[in-house]
Structures are given as structure tokens and as C-alpha cells.
Amino acid sequence: MDHEKTAELSSLYPCCSAPQHNRLVSYDDEISMFCDQFSCARVTSTGVWLFCKKWTNHRIIMKNPSIIKKAYRCCDGVCHSKPLEFPNCFLLTASLLTASWRFSMRVRRALLYMPGDDMRKIQKAIGLGVDCICMDIEDGVATNRKAEARSTIYQALSELNFGRAERLVRINPVGSGLVEEDLRAVLSAHPDGLVIPKVGGAEQVRWVSQRLALAEREHGWPVGSIVLLALIETALGVVNLREIAGSDPRLQALIFGAEDLAGDIGAVRTREGREIFYARSAVVTHAAAFNLQALDMVFMDLQDIEGLREESLEAARMAYTGKQIIHPNQVVPVQEAFTPSDEAVDRARRVIEAAALHQQEGAGAFTLDGKMVDAPVVRAAEWVLARARAEGKD
Ligand code: COA
Ligand code: MG
Numbered sequence: 001m002d003h004e005k006t007a008e009l010s011s012l013y014p015c016c017s018a019p020q021h022n023r024l025v026s027y028d029d030e031i032s033m034f035c036d037q038f039s040c041a042r043v044t045s046t047g048v049w050l051f052c053k054k055w056t057n058h059r060i061i062m063k064n065p066s067i068i069k070k071a072y073r074c075c076d077g078v079c080h081s082k083p084l085e086f087p088n089c090f091l092l093t094a095s096l097l098t099a100s101w102r103f104s105m106r107v108r109r110a111l112l113y114m115p116g117d118d119m120r121k122i123q124k125a126i127g128l129g130v131d132c133i134c135m136d137i138e139d140g141v142a143t144n145r146k147a148e149a150r151s152t153i154y155q156a157l158s159e160l161n162f163g164r165a166e167r168l169v170r171i172n173p174v175g176s177g178l179v180e181e182d183l184r185a186v187l188s189a190h191p192d193g194l195v196i197p198k199v200g201g202a203e204q205v206r207w208v209s210q211r212l213a214l215a216e217r218e219h220g221w222p223v224g225s226i227v228l229l230a231l232i233e234t235a236l237g238v239v240n241l242r243e244i245a246g247s248d249p250r251l252q253a254l255i256f257g258a259e260d261l262a263g264d265i266g267a268v269r270t271r272e273g274r275e276i277f278y279a280r281s282a283v284v285t286h287a288a289a290f291n292l293q294a295l296d297m298v299f300m301d302l303q304d305i306e307g308l309r310e311e312s313l314e315a316a317r318m319a320y321t322g323k324q325i326i327h328p329n330q331v332v333p334v335q336e337a338f339t340p341s342d343e344a345v346d347r348a349r350r351v352i353e354a355a356a357l358h359q360q361e362g363a364g365a366f367t368l369d370g371k372m373v374d375a376p377v378v379r380a381a382e383w384v385l386a387r388a389r390a391e392g393k394d
Helices: 003-012 057-063 119-126 143-159 179-189 202-219 235-239 241-245 258-265 274-289 305-317 328-337 342-360 375-390
Strands: 038-043 048-052 072-074 089-092 110-115 132-136 166-170 193-196 227-232 251-256 293-296 322-325 366-368 371-373
Touching: 110 119, 110 328, 119 132, 119 143, 132 143, 143 166, 143 179, 179 202, 193 202, 202 227, 202 241, 227 235, 227 241, 235 241, 235 258, 235 274, 241 251, 241 274, 251 274, 258 274, 274 293, 293 305, 305 322, 305 328, 322 328, 342 366, 342 371, 342 375, 371 375
Parallel strands: 072 089, 110 132, 110 322, 132 166, 166 193, 193 227, 227 251, 251 293, 293 322
Antiparallel strands: 038 048, 048 089, 366 371
């Protein structure tokens, strides 16, 4: 995009100002396919701005139909179907993105915690085929073992091969007086991402993000190469969900922490979970609104694998994309629950094919196998296929 146009656009529309890094460009395989066509992309509260080197709208749609339903040329936050004076700027609002957008990020069906001072468990985790390995320095580590945890995590990140698993570190809460030391100790080993616990406001996410930007600059790493996941597990975090979810482009997921939340509000945890259900719903809804992933609460009963499976399936039905876990025996049932079955994928494919045919014939609603199919059913089927695709199943 030439400088003149950029300057003109920036003055007219501040949200289109200088190219900024965000997760869409560098860390997302599907979007990086656009990099030869787009000079930059930026997420704002209005949507995803893409700045093109040249007019490639049709090529984008054809190249990756799973991500973008429609791209309109746009200059003023309103989408236009006709060419405008700045044809090389698009706005893709959330409603124009298909369900697979969220799944174009790294797959995070299960996120396994272990105390950061326990090298044996870190090594064990690597052999489990789990999507994310999260080495803890927060509540899973005794106060007098924090230093040990930091150095063990540094060593693990530097020396061990984690294979395809994501290398995450859960730091202490911002403002705890411990987090500066956590960052100093582990960042130079370049984790893939950090989990920030007890997030109560957007400024906490931004504070960590700025620290990451400094570290990236200092080490010459790509800007944005360390992502963030925010744990919502306090009453304040729940009431500030909207600002937290939109706080920073590094943020890829919201994680729901039920035990801490119950403690914070003074609720008693039950198996049915009515006491935390509002928050559990709010987290997944805000994640969806901001195109983030959502990871469900920990299932505490290590013996009850059937109960874990049930709760994971329930979370998947609620649109959670994954779940936190704490023991090797929880990996398989949870990852299975967040992977659509072959039957579900097959049915979704048939729904979408049939819907396309009926659309051509001018019918928005029709029956398939005796059940009514209309637009929301088709959208649900798109979700199933998006999930399956993310897990390499489609
Ligand atoms: N990650 C990796 N390996 C783990 C593990 C975990 N979270 N939990 C257990 N293991 C390993 C054990 O080291 C043991 O390995 P070994 O057979 O090679 O010795 C094996 O799995 C079986 O463990 P088990 O005896 O059933 O459990 P335990 O009594 O050793 O540990 C917990 C029970 C709850 C302490 C342990 O699962 C744990 O530390 N979980 C994570 C807790 C945590 O991080 N909490 C904070 C986030 S909510
Ligand atoms: Mg917690």
C-alpha cells in the first residue's frame, strides 16, 4: 500500500493507521497465506482490517473459502459492494467471518498444567500427545518454590523438545509482586505463550503484552511471537469481560477458572455447577464475540473419567474450544470430546451441500432426514466442519 494512501487513510480513519502486528498475520497459518497479498492486517473493535497490495478480493475468497464469507471493499466502517476510492482496504467484520476463524488459530483442545518446579511431570507431559503444556509458577507452586519453578521452566524450555505441543507458562498475577521476576526468568527461553491468571481488567493484559514487546525487541524475535491467554476467575474479571476480551491483539483465548471464581464470590462448588454457570456462559460468549478461543474449567475428580467426558462434551456444546486439565489420564477423553465425531462431520457436510442446492432453488428452509434445516442449522454445521478442519479431520 503506498504511503500517500496510508497517510490519507490514517488521517480519515484512525483505526487504519500504521501497520501493526497482530495475530492474524504472523501466527496463523491460514492468514499467513494472505501475506503475499496483504501488506498488513489489524484487529479492531469494528472488525479485521486488511490492507491489500493490490485488488485481490476474488482470489482471497477462492483461496480460502473456509475463513471469509465475503470481503467487501470498505473505507468508513460500512461495507460497500461497489468499488470505493480506497479499493485496497477491506473491513471484515465479525459477522463476515465464518466459524472457522477461531479455529484457524493453534488447536487447544486440552491444556495440561503441571507445577513448574516438577521437571519429571514436564517431561512426562511431552510424551502424552497433549495440545498445550502449561508449566505453572502460580497456585500450583508453593511460595517457597517459586524460584525453583522459574529455573526449572527456563531449563525445560531451553533444553527439551516439546514436539507439536504448545509451550505455555502460567505466570503469577499482575500486581502480585512476583510477576516481574517470572518474566525475567522465563522470557529469554521464548515460551510460545503466557497464561495470565486472575485477570481483572484490560490493563493487566496490556501490561504483560508491553513487557513481551520489549523482550521481543531485545532478542530480535518477531513482534507478537509470544501469545497471551487470560484466565477469568474473579468476579471483577467476569464483569470486565468485554474490555478484557478486546484488550490486545496478542490475546488468543479466554480461560474460565471455576474454583477460584467460587472462592472469590463466596459460592460453594457443586457438581451441577449452577453457582458458576453465569460466568461459564459469559466467558464463552465474550470469546465468541471477539473471535477468541475459550477454554473450560478444570474437572477436579481425577478418578471420574466418565464425569470428565460428560463435562467436556457439555463444554463443547456450549462452544468452548477446549478445556484445562491436570492429570495425564484426562488428555484423551478431553481431546476426544473437542474433536467432532466422524458421524457429526459427515452430517455437517451433507447439511451444507444440501443447503447450497436448496439456496440455488430459492429455498432457505428444507428438510433433511426428517429434520428442518435453515440458516442457523447451516451455521452450526459450518462450526462442526471448522472444528474438524482445525484438527485435520476434514
Ligand atoms: N502433568 C504431567 N504428569 C503428571 C501430571 C501432570 N499434571 N500429574 C501426574 N503426572 C504424572 C505423575 O508424575 C506420575 O508419573 P510417573 O508414573 O512417571 O511417576 C503419573 O502421572 C501418575 O500420577 P499420579 O500418581 O496419578 O498423580 P500424582 O499423585 O503424582 O499427582 C497431582 C496428582 C494432582 C498432584 C498432579 O496430577 C498434579 O500436579 N496436577 C497438576 C496440578 C496443577 O498444576 N495445578 C495448578 C493448575 S489448576
Ligand atoms: Mg486459579
